[in-house]
Amino acid sequence: MRRQHAAALTALALLAAACGGATNEQAAGGGTFTYAISADPGVLDPAMGVLSVTNTVLSFAYDTLVATGADGKLVPALAEKWTVEPDNVTFTLRKNVTCSDGSPLTPSDVAENVNHIADPATKSPIYGVLLPTGMKAEADDAAGTVTLSMPEPFSFILETTRDLFIVCGKGVKDRSLLAHATSGSGPYQLTEAAPSDHYTFKVRRDYTWGPEGSTAKDLPETVVLKVVPNEQTAANLLVAGSLNGGSFVGPDRSRLEADPRIVKQAIPQGNGQFFYHQGDDRPAHDPAVRKALTQAVDLKELAGIASSGTGKPPTGLVLDPAPCPGDTITGHVPAYDAAAAAAALDAAGWRKGADGVRVKDGERLTLRLLYATTRGAGVQAAAEYLAKAWHEAGAEVKLNGQIDTKLSESLTATQDWDVAWVPITVTLPTQLVGFLSGPAAPKGANFAHLDNKRYESLVAKAGKLPSEQGCPLWLQAESALFEDADLVPVVANTVLQAGKGATYELRGGLFAPTTIRLTEGG
Structure with a gap:
């Protein structure tokens, strides 16, 4: 398609x-x-x-x-x-x-x-x-x-x-x-x-x-x-x-x-969350690394920081009132556990060096974190919090704050990032499919190079059904993304x-x- x-x-x-x-x-x-x-x-x-x-x-x-x-x-x-x-x-x-x-x-x-x-x-x-x-x-x-x-x-x-x-x-x-x-x-x-x-x-x-x-x-x-x-x-x-x-x-x-x-x-303004770049040459190509990095972050604390205390726990990717109501997040996102995160990175071959940064096959665990500077002080503070949490887990984190238009170019054209804080505010689940599957950027809209076969299979079935009949499949498809830590939902934002x-x-x-x-x- x-x-x-x-x-x-x-x-x-x-x-x-x-x-x-x-x-x-x-x-x-x-x-x-x-x-x-x-x-x-x-x-x-x-x-x-x-x-x-x-x-x-x-x-x-x-x-x-x-x-x-x-x-x-x-x-x-x-x-x-x-x-x-x-x-x-x-x-x-x-x-x-x-x-x-x-x-x-x-x-x-x-x-x-x-x-x-x-x-x-x-x-x-x-x-x-x-x-x-x-x-x-x-x-x-x-x-x-x-x-x-x-x-x-x-x-x-x-x-x-x-x-x-x-x-x-x-x-x-x-x-x-x-x-x-x-x-x-x-x-x-x-x-x-x-x-x-x-x-x-x-x-x-x-x-x-x-x-x-x-x-x-x-x-x-x-x-x-x-x-x-x-x-x-x-x-x-x-x-x-x-x-x-x-x-x-x-x-x-x-x-x-x-x-x-x-x-x-x-x-409601939509969700705040971050994506992992899953290109072949990126650390997060390995699902074990994605899950470990997610476990290294206290998402509840991060949510309060990112929203300056005005957000709510997210329940899905589609803006409320969603056409398919339901909680696709609870129980599907790797839970906060710093010790488990460290053990998982060890098991994946990323060992801490003398300076505390993990190394595998001579490559340092470096994460370039991309975020929009126009999204408010909360997003800046959230980026700094993520950098601290991943530094403690053994990653070298480089912050890269950009204005929206420049961030758009970096996401899809230059692809110079490993983790990106990207807001999602859609009113229909169909509006997400092009971003979460299909040809990878720069050839397509799939900027994070996601390749979740379960998600693709579920949306293919859901998309052929009338909206209400397809809702259970749309909800399952979202949960499949979170289970693989393809993206990590943090907070449901509100705007005044x-x-x-x-x-x-x-x-x-x-x-x-x-x-x-x-x-x-x-």
Whole structure:
């Protein structure tokens, strides 16, 4: 099965749930909503958007076929209804939907989006992740329908379309227009792009086709997404009233939570965990070494450090509320036992040298630990904690902190790492398969060179079943990864969504722009 190379698993670091707590006094449409994003989104073509910050920006200008409703269930968006078969789903589109250039949205537009991403020449990093490998689209403009089909039955075939932004209008014919502009049917249109500084959107007052009957009537006239890499700076701007919203995971989170003027909600952000590079020339290619290194770490203590005490014990890889609820972790991860870890490394042929570093066949046990510096002080402290634990076990650890975009390159292209702290935030188990199996990087998205036959066998079976029937197999597949210490789950993170002078929601991993309301007295 073909899977396109993806820039990094951080491609799937999407937020979900809601930021509630609306005040009683709400202003009618007008004004400006300013929201902090932590990094520049880069190219704005939805077919190439892999970072969470990119998807946040895109969510203002682009609609999806289905959306997540206030209760967490799928609701109509661009599609007013659909019929689902094991290997296909047919959507009937809403009538009178227009693109930002005034042209009507057609089923052919939708089909072109899907087929463009699936075209090998596109080299789309979301192919095989957000768009299932092998999916094709066929439009019937006269009937107002578009059918997305797979070569064989596929779990969650409907749910996958929730994350697919639909380009329409001029952008369909000329994708080069989308590098720093937008061409969608969403409630906002990008009017100014100042990379690494800000992105300005203007509302489309003719927007009447939002999920659950939402329109642009009460939306702010302008949205400014301001690039603020430093979280402390973002918190200061929010308190001062220069920002209306932002997300916070570091030490500034506690002071915002204590501020009665701030509307806030802690929501799931996904897992913190680390992967072992299993290339043939890496120490962690040996499963005994992976398990020993895992046993050398007190994961409970590490979880508190990584999340600054705000996280929860993880139960799986898919963001809550998971489509397949269940605990895939408990009892499947090697337990903390420093003595057993040392004995296992001895048995694997790694003996301590005079300086305390283990050596095998003349090679020192060296671990290059890769992590993102933009993930907050907790991740930095977690990396230092891992380095200390593995140093005590006899490894030489070299820390390599990088910004997200550079980390993506290191994960997949240069491959200059042995252990990587990589966040996972996905809403469907199918979105993980391309990263956890298949061709290894740089030829594929399998950046850690995983080769877990039990996982591959289970997902192959699960993927052909309807979602609910396949859930037991999806859960078993995750547990197989942990049993082999292919990756080590540490903590289920939460993020503080904080607002001042405004309320808004994030639903199903995406910012929901139709929920923004400016409030008085902020």
